[in-house]
Amino acid sequence: MPPLLQASGLTKIYGSTTALQSVSFQVDSGITGLLGPNGAGKSTAIKLFLGLIKPTSGSAEVMGEKPYKSVESRSRLGYMPEHDCLPGSVTAAEFLTHMAQVSGLPPSHARTRAADVLRHVGLDEERYRSIGEYSTGMQQRVKLAQALVHDPVLVLLDEPTAGLDPAGREEMLVLIRRTGKDFGISIVLSSHLMGDVERTCDRVILLDGGHVTEEGDVAQFTRETQTLYIDVDDRRDELVLSLKRRGMEPSIDGASVVVEDASDEQYDEIRDAIVEVDARLRRMAPRRHKLTEIFENNSE
Numbered sequence: 001m002p003p004l005l006q007a008s009g010l011t012k013i014y015g016s017t018t019a020l021q022s023v024s025f026q027v028d029s030g031i032t033g034l035l036g037p038n039g040a041g042k043s044t045a046i047k048l049f050l051g052l053i054k055p056t057s058g059s060a061e062v063m064g065e066k067p068y069k070s071v072e073s074r075s076r077l078g079y080m081p082e083h084d085c086l087p088g089s090v091t092a093a094e095f096l097t098h099m100a101q102v103s104g105l106p107p108s109h110a111r112t113r114a115a116d117v118l119r120h121v122g123l124d125e126e127r128y129r130s131i132g133e134y135s136t137g138m139q140q141r142v143k144l145a146q147a148l149v150h151d152p153v154l155v156l157l158d159e160p161t162a163g164l165d166p167a168g169r170e171e172m173l174v175l176i177r178r179t180g181k182d183f184g185i186s187i188v189l190s191s192h193l194m195g196d197v198e199r200t201c202d203r204v205i206l207l208d209g210g211h212v213t214e215e216g217d218v219a220q221f222t223r224e225t226q227t228l229y230i231d232v233d234d235r236r237d238e239l240v241l242s243l244k245r246r247g248m249e250p251s252i253d254g255a256s257v258v259v260e261d262a263s264d265e266q267y268d269e270i271r272d273a274i275v276e277v278d279a280r281l282r283r284m285a286p287r288r289h290k291l292t293e294i295f296e297n298n299s300e
Helices: 042-050 071-075 092-102 107-120 136-148 166-183 194-200 236-245 264-277 292-299
Strands: 005-014 017-027 031-035 057-062 077-080 154-158 186-191 203-208 211-217 224-232 251-253 256-259 281-288
Touching: 005 042, 017 042, 017 057, 017 203, 017 211, 031 042, 031 166, 031 194, 042 057, 042 077, 042 154, 042 186, 071 077, 077 136, 092 107, 092 136, 107 136, 107 166, 136 154, 136 166, 166 186, 166 194, 186 194, 224 236, 224 264, 236 251, 236 256, 236 264
Parallel strands: 031 186, 031 203, 077 154, 154 186
Antiparallel strands: 005 017, 005 057, 203 211, 224 256, 224 281, 251 256
16 A cells, blocks of 8 residues: 655745755654644645645655545545634534535535534534634634544644643644544644654654655654663752762752663662662653754754
């Protein structure tokens, strides 16, 4: 089977601006993050896969077909745009039913599907209110619901947490993960927020300046290091001295005692040092890499 999305030497030029330059990558099943700063080319890539624009050169394929030549390939996609696009004067139930019918579902099936999807996104009790009365978080959920209502194979989400407060962002990310798990729908999450991608996605494609600079499993970029963080409630200085007597070179970072390049054999000695000074241990764990380090490495 061909990949869900395939970019091959994909280039898009607007006048004197090159949005994408000879980009090649593929998207398979699961949740993939399309990560990059504003202006990196993420929205352009999404529009190319949706068939809304044509490439200057190269190709963008959806399940083996060029979207601007195949209506069928576009019907397998759902799209949640970043910008406001909802009709404020109709109810969510009416809007979702209409969108389902536009996608080819018969009226009775469309109403049932609309109700099911609104229940999934947490708007079951609000479905008969006008969308114009909804909060920003509720409107984002309607936008997600319309991307799902025709049961696509893959949904493209463009900045799905835009405009949301921290609690609303977290709820949206949980909902996206649940969508992939419960519905079995693959997802591309386009975002400039590294934390959203790190918490939600299985794979990441990093776009910067119209180029793919990194790609791979999120776990590959957030793997554990050999730097050990030891959080204790008290006797931090005594613990540092005890570790030094055991041949280590610890340091203090805020509330943590840090041991670089901690080997498996040293874990027992660290435990003995904590017991020796009678420190109250709160947590001891290796540091994990973060996606922010991808940008730091690429800027060097």
